[in-house]
Amino acid sequence: MSAILEVVGLHKSFGPVEALRGADLQLQTGEVLAIVGDNGAGKSTLIKHISGVYKPDAGQILLAGEPLDLSSPREARERGVETVYQDLALADDLSIGANIFLGREPMRRLFGFLPYVDDRTIRRETAELLRRIRSEIPTAARTVARLSGGQRQAVAIARAIYWQAKVVLLDEPTAALAVMERERVIHHARDLAAHGVGVIYIGHNLTEILQVADRIVVMFRGRTVHVTAAGDTNQETLIKYMTGYTDSAKAA
């Protein structure tokens, strides 16, 4: 077992509110780990620590065994932790390719001195990337404004694959999607894991979670209270843990 990401005893308070009171998790390479919990259980607070938005009051985050001491989301990205946000962070007026390469464009020089963005390479690499993730998006030159919600998720996920993210955080990626598109995002999440990425998947829909996840972590009032393989559990058990109706001893 090789844990790519490890969270140990994370505590965080906002004034009198204790948002995290001891959160632990281990994420393996190539697995989808789902985090479930009721509203206010601390899911997003935990995620925002991993993506560099918050700094913990106590506890530690390790990336491939090294302390991940982040001061900004940008630093997280540089270390290989990519977050696919609900609002997607794509520029609508740019093409799919321009979005995937945004901030890291390959350059060429005309006549040896005049630099220009190498759009031919961007298009070629993007087309190949879209094929690789088996997306049905027809062309890399299309602007993102013309894509559906699911296709946008695919672009954001493709970006993470291309830039070889080690950990990808998917924060309620299907929240605003139609049923057909949910299937596709689930497929892309599995695909990320198949590429050896550690995927953390936050969601509300337990049917979906049981379908996508290898393992599931349940959070309750700022603590991680239960960890299970997706195959060893069911919706009722998960709901019991989410509502604090049981404890690990009873379940075992």
Add this chain to the structure above:
Amino acid sequence: MHSWLRRLPIETYVIVFTVALWIVLSLATPNFLTENNISNIMRQTSIAAIIAIGVMCTIVIAGIDLSVGSVAAFCGVAFAQLCGYGLDLLPAAALTLVAGLGVGMINAVAIGRLGIPAFIVTLAGLQVYRGLALLLAGGMTVGGLPPEVKDFARGTTGLPNLFWAMIAVGIAVHYVLRFTRTGRYMYAMGSNAEAARRQGINTFRITAIAYLMSSGLAALAGLLLVSRLSIASPSMANAYELQAIAAAVVGGASLFGGRGSVLGTVCGAVLFTTMANAAVLLGIDPFWEMVLVGLLIALVVYLDNMQKRRQAGV
């Protein structure tokens, strides 16, 4: 409409409409298709287009620059006064351009660092630089410029020099927007500033470049205007900012940012200059010309929105 017609960029309509107007004017008036009138339109278009190209850059990043008319007047007057103090033309012109870039930097800091809305910052600038132009000129026009000044605008090198100036500016800005990272980040920022930031783009740098381009080109236009008028008037270039915004928008720029092109903006400038010329040649009341231009802007933006909505539905 056929689907391929719907997908044509908005520039196409503007070009078709402008060319149609040219044909009508050639047939309806004896004076339109004369060398004199054509080169006059070219000169007039050039200065308007140079200003509009700069403003378009700020529109692309979802900003705006209302100060360009005043900056052009201020820089034109400053240039004339510097020449009056006995400075040579080139150093005077260089200093003037530096002053223009200084204005751009002030705008960029106020907008990008202090977080004041671009509309407010540049509206303030519209007042301030017009006032400074009047102060600097003592409320009068500044004349007595060396003959070389007006020779430039009068002169031709195959085509009017002013037209070549516009071509040079157009190619340079087109290169920046379409082929450099900076240009790409301008569109990205105008499209979704937060996304740009998350991808590690230095948004202040991009803001600064856009406003430096806008003010710098306004300063250049000020110089060219002085050359064309052979005097510097503190009240010149009045309301040019609105004309510039109209040209950019008619040429496909979106006031919400993320869209806009040099070619479209130049087409817009040509269209408005042609309309002004038509009004003169056809003896149309200039008040009616203003009404027609206003209606045209509304029509073009409506068509563009309709087209975008259709595309989104595809």
